[in-house]
Amino acid sequence: MSYPTAHAPSYWQKTCQRVLDGFYPRVCRHCEVRLPDEAPRQGVSAWFCDPCQDELTAIEAPYCSVCGEAFSGAMTQAFRCSNCSGRRLAYDFAVAGYKITSPLREVIHRYKYGRDLSLRAAVADLMLPALNDPRLAAEDLTQWLLVPVPLHITRRIWRGFNQSWELCRQISRSTGIPAAQPLTRQVRTESQAHLQRRKRLANLKGAFALSRPFPWLPRQDLQGRNILLVDDVLTTGATAHECAKVLKLEARVEKVVVITAARG
Structure with missing residues (x-):
């Protein structure tokens, strides 16, 4: 398969993301438990906690x-x-x-x-x-x-x-x-x-x-x-x-x- 993937975020983008996470913490889109700070920004782990991922x-x-x-x-x-x-x-x-x-x-x-x-x-x-x-x-x-x-x-x-x-x-x-x-x-x-x-x-x-x-x-x-x-x-x-x-x-x-x- 050939398609370009998203570019890695810049330093300033990462900084803005951390600031936003402080005001609006990321949560699992199913059970709404808070996601860990180190959770990725893309993929299944960006949207679901580990227990909900196990159900997918x-x-x-x-x-x-x-x-x-x-x-x-x-x-x-x-x-x-x-x-x-x-x-x-x-x-x-x-x-x-x-x-x-x-x-x-x-x-x-x-x-x-x-x-x-x-x-x-x-x-x-x-x-x-x-x-x-x-x-x-x-x-x-x-x-x-x-x-x-x-x-x-x-x-x-x-x-x-x-x-x-x-x-x-x-x-x-x-x-x-x-x-x-x-x-x-x-x-x-x-x-x-x-x-x-x-x-x-x-x-x-x-x-x-x-x-x-x-x-x-x-x-x-x-x-x-x-x-x-x-x-x-x-x-x-x-x-x-x-x-x-x-x-x-x-x-x-x-x-x-x-x-x-x-x-x-």
């Missing part, structure tokens, strides 16, 4: 080569899980940093539904391990494009932000991978959370389209580009499939890889 479950091989769902046991070659077998999915593959267990579930819920924008950096840091997937190892990811799953405008107004776009912006700052919003959600669909897989797919038909900044301007040219489609959680993959289908059929992108903080 990183996704490691073996996992489905398409949707990224983790499995136990020994696998000697790439495989498709039963949910992906026989399905023609528009995205190439999906990878996630962690399983959707506590405390990550609660943090993402507060970020999205509690509208706690301060949690975006924590969630974005939990997504970075997904970029270490072996299938991305030979890629210069700075030539790829971070693209968020879009929200319908009414939901975005209610929430105050699109959580996926905020994650794109945060990851872009950390890695140098550019970000853009070429997709729009043109239909306000029923919430996917409590729908079965078949109903999720039907619920999303025609929900997404390519966007343009103004009606008289052309759409962004994405032909031949490689896309990192960003969302907070992947469950059935229905939303990612519909977004990837628009990107591939209409924008003519080359590849779509889904990255999320958590796998449901």
